[in-house]
Amino acid sequence: KVDAYEAGLKFKSRNFTVNLAAFREEFKNFQLNTFNGSVFLVQNISACKTDLGGLDIWVNNAAALRVQPFLEVSADDWHSLLRANLHGYFYGCRAAAAWMVSAERGRQTGRIVNVSSAADILVVPGLSTYIAAKGAIVALTRTIAVELAARGITVNAVAPGIIDSGMAHSFDQATIDRVVPMKRAGTAQEVAALVAFLASDAAAYISGQII
DSSP, rough: OOOOOTTTOOOOOOOOOOOOOOHHTTTTTOOOOHHHHHHEEEEEHHHHHHHHSSSEEEEEEEOOOOBBGGGGHHHHHHHHHIIIIIIIHHHHHHHHHHTTOEEEEEESSSSEEOOGGGGGSSSTTTTTTHHHHHHHHHHHHHHHHHHGGTTTEEEEEEEOBSSSSSGGGGOHHHHHHHHOOSOOOOOOHHHHHHHHHSGGGGGOOOOOOOO
């Protein structure tokens, strides 16, 4: 099961503040699968329209990690990790973009930000499925950025390296010193600041970029 809050289903409106704690509690047992995930997203974008006045910014942020040699990856492992790391991004981008270009909305602008990973560039052994999914997010981001550009919608991706979070606790300081020129992990706040910039008016002429 994927916690819908952790899957990055975050809504923003100019005039309202979303109670994310309540959102997380309501959807903590949500099963994100091929059918229900799509229906869920459409329903909640409709709720945004009704309760919050619309949807201007969409951020996809999800990750599940399993370290396995490639020859030990089962079909179930492959599909479960792709569901967690990739499929939700497709459904999220499609549902958000469909609303952003709709005639009902009255204007065609918007921001979509996908959180990917530097792992598809700095390849790490044992993460074949995770890296495949993150690489696909980069390709998806670039493709839909071109398709949606004329509609005033920007689509970018943030590709963090080692961030001081639960997933990074397996990296000791010696590893960080070796692979990170700054000799430290990044922080969630630093990632969030970049996401906020890409979602702002200051980034209106930036699209299809992986940062």
